[in-house]
Amino acid sequence: MxxxxxxxxxxxxxxxxxxxxxxxxxxxxxxxxxxxxxxxxxxxxxxxxxxxxxxxxxxxxxxxxxxxxxxxxxxxxxxxxxxxxxxxxxxxxxxxxxxxxxxxxxxxxxxxxxxxxxxxxxxxxxxxxxxxxxxxxxxxxxxxxxxxxxxxxxxxxxxxxxxxxxxxxxxxxxxxxxxxxxxxxxxxxxxLAERPMAPTTARSESAAELLCAELRKEGLPMNRAAAEQIIAEFIGARPRSDGEAERQRTLRDADVLRHGPIGQFDLRNPSQVKSLLRSVGVEVPDTRAWRLEALHDPHPLVIALLAWRRAERVATTFGYDWLDEHLGTDGRLRGTWSGCDGAAGRMTATAGLHNMPTHMRPAVIAEPGFVFVRADLGQIEPRVLAAVSGDTALARAAAEDDMYAPVSTQLGVDRATAKVAVLGAMYGQTSGHGAQALRGLESSYPVAMSYLADADLAGQAGRDLRTYGGRLVRMDLTQAAGLDDRGTRSRAAARGRYGRNALVQGAAAELFKMWAVIVRTRAAPFGGRIVLCLHDELLVHVPAEHGGQVADLLDTCLAEAAHRWAGGRANGVRFIADIAVIRRWSDAKP
DNA sequence: ATCGTAGGCGCC
DNA sequence: AAAGGGCGCCTACGAT
Missing domain, CATH: 3.30.420 (Nucleotidyltransferase; domain 5)
Known part of the structure; x- marks a missing residue:
């Protein structure tokens, strides 16, 4: 292999x-x-x-x-x-x-x-x-x-x-x-006898640091004119002065405030927004978008507020200032890359490289004579779960292109329910629609489910965990994820979800980085350069004449990565990637 | 003035 | 009873 x-x-x-x-x-x-x-x-x-x-x-x-x-x-x-x-x-x-x-x-x-x-x-x-x-x-x-x-x-x-x-x-x-x-x-x-892959992970994570150093220098190809046009569609032309920027801002605010009562409300202050909403009869515990979008027959103020938030995001985070700061005159968007975060070990990037809004992605265009080969791993987390837990039944499901299909058949539920149940099990959501199907998962895939339950218990108890590849996931009792004011039980539950998720997310990150560093080396003879890593997605910038070869290569590299990552213990789990040769990042639909 | 925190939102 | 997690980045605000 x-x-x-x-x-x-x-x-x-x-x-x-x-x-x-x-x-x-x-x-x-x-x-x-x-x-x-x-x-x-x-x-x-x-x-x-x-x-x-x-x-x-x-x-x-x-x-x-x-x-x-x-x-x-x-x-x-x-x-x-x-x-x-x-x-x-x-x-x-x-x-x-x-x-x-x-x-x-x-x-x-x-x-x-x-x-x-x-x-x-x-x-x-x-x-x-x-x-x-x-x-x-x-x-x-x-x-x-x-x-x-x-x-x-x-x-x-x-x-x-x-x-x-x-x-x-x-x-x-x-x-x-x-x-x-x-x-x-x-x-x-x-x-680390219980984690035989740890030495291998150390090598791939080290190579990933080389990749990070290169990503920082290389940058993501981005067409400035296209980017500015997209921004203009949200917030208008680039302001020519601070005064003009201020006037545009005031106008955007007024479009929302005219739907409410006379008076001063700061749209950038969540508690004042809550008051504003209350004044038109909308009572919400917080003003998050998903909560406002869930309102049926929303007040015009709510509609205007949601549009304002989108425009404000562009103006403050992904607007002209963002381009000026991070997009070089050579048309490359550059940020600082880190090979792992401090939790489960995913890569991080600054300059908006990891959270660029989808509406900006049509501006990510390959340079003349080049194409992008874009590849993203399909259903990576349930497949990783099947491998690291050693659940042979789940591994059999992973033989399919769509592993939720056999799972839904096994559980006797529709595909959407099966998917929600599997994701819920991995992320710690145990209520709602998936609750019934979750019991089906426990009887059909007991090895995988107990793997997750053990991680949950360890998290709740504050016991450290190690991913499949050997990364220590620290359970800091004083600094729990999802800290809130509902007391220690809630914090323990949050740690449980954190532990449950970290083992899946962390192992997926290890497999992904293994794939990335192999692609880095094998695509280089074709002039291919990785220009973006996005957790389960790779974007490779490659001379147009080699697009097809590199696309094939991404697939063979995935098979090699899976083999190396698991050291032959992948439990027969199949990993798949959706691969396309494109000119714009947005051309391939994930 | 400078710092950390919280609410919020973008992506996976 | 109900409960996904991670990151970076923005704003406002309170503490130092």
Whole structure:
């Protein structure tokens, strides 16, 4: 099931699968002024050595070492990946200490001092800072600044400061410490006996950091004229002055307020909106759109308010200012990408790349001579559930293109009810229409349902969880998701839903990233570049003449990803993708 | 003035 | 009894 050629996880440029890791862990640290340092490990015949040089020599040095050793490049964080991208260097994979630590320990914070302390069993509360920030943090005075590790075992905080003055020697020490951290991480990952895929996840998540660094530089092709035309349809032409913008704003407000009583109401203040609605006889607990849309025979004020909210969203978030800030003169929309969030591990992006309104998507147009290959995973979460829970009955359902069809037959309900029930089970919704069908699920798919119920119980009890790929999902009792004022029972229930959802969402994210990093490597020879990752959707920008080949490739990469992600334990679950070659993002209907 | 929080909404 | 989760981003507001 492994596509021949470059291995996107286990080897470096041009290397075969069989060469994986032959050169061992090789540390890399880069500073824009001090240059780079490469730390080679000791072997049976040689002692370890460090190579340093100026940035200009980096590409050649890495190419030679890559070919000679097929090493696994190790660095502290995406900053190094970004420096490589900046230098025009493309590596296939790496070991990113920060992202691996997020996998092992959960959460998002993974600065070197914290990672080092965790890997060495030191209390993170005792991490020293360069200046005393409170009474309990040990202040740093004196000491040997040339030593990156202090006598107490913690990293020397000056090395972590933005203004630390790097030298080639210091970069060498720093890269060596990254290798030491990676070695400890590998031990920790191998110790997760219940999560045999964890080492694999560490590699794919590391490669995803390379992808994130590239996504930030590459940007999403977006046609400015098309985008401005769409915005104009909502809020009119671009205002030529602040005064004009203010007048347009006042006019938009007046279109709503004329339906209500005389008086001052701030439409941007939810409690005042509630008062305004009450004044025309509309009583609602809150003013959320779905609640207002649920009103039958709505007051004209409600209609106007909902239209105002849509226009206001464009004006404030996805309007001219948004384009000016994030859309470059080269027609690329750029934001910052993160390989995982601090919860279940999905990717995140800024600049509206992950929540761009559908009405803006016709402006995402491939450049001349290029096409998009768009692919999204079909019914990814129930399929992932079937795989990770080991439920053979659900896995059999996943053999179908539409797995809700066999489920509905099994349950004796219509397809819509079956779908709501399955989604409800995964997301913790146990009431409403799906409640009856849920009992059917429990008897027909007991393995999957108890997998979810166990996660729910763990969440309620505040016990940490681990995804299929080994990511720790932390259950912080003081900072529960869905915190509200209805007391601890509600908070426990929210944590239960969180745990239930996190195992499915997190495993899906791991599969998705595995797919993405394989596509990244295999599409590159065709000139294909991933320009957007959207949880279960990939957008690849590719020369028009290779659109068909890359479309085929996305499908084979998915099969490979599923195989690698599950390590042959996928329980026979089939994963499917809807793939289309298009010119505009909006051309393919999900 | 600066910060965190809440309501709200966009996407998955 | 009833209850999806995640993220980023906007505004208003209260606390510091």
């Amino acid at each position: 492994v596509t021949p050629g470059i291995d996107p996880l286990d080897s470096i440029r041009g290397a075969d699968v069989g060469r994986s890791g032959r050169g061992g862990l090789v540390g890399l640290a880069i500073d824009s002024t001090a240059g780079f340092a490469v730390v080679l490990p000791a072997t049976e015949t040689t002692s370890g050595s460090t190579i340093t040089g100026p940035i200009d020599d980096l590409a050649e040095a890495l190419a030679q070492l890559d070919d000679a050793l097929a090493p696994r490049w190790v660095w502290w964080s995406i900053d190094t990946a970004a420096a490589l991208v900046h230098a025009g260097i493309t590596l296939t994979t790496c070991w990113d200490v920060a992202t691996v630590q997020r996998l092992i320990t959960g959460g998002w914070r993974a600065d070197p001092a914290r990672v080092w302390a965790q890997l060495h069993g030191l209390a993170t509360e005792m991490i020293p800072t360069a200046g005393r920030i409170d009474l309990f943090t040990p202040a740093v005075t004196g000491g040997d600044l040339e030593e990156p590790v202090r006598p107490d075992g913690h990293l020397t905080p000056q090395w972590l400061a933005d203004d630390w003055s790097w030298t080639p020697t210091r970069l060498g020490r720093w890269a060596a410490l990254a290798v030491e951290a990676a070695s400890l991480q590998i031990v920790a990952l191998n110790a």
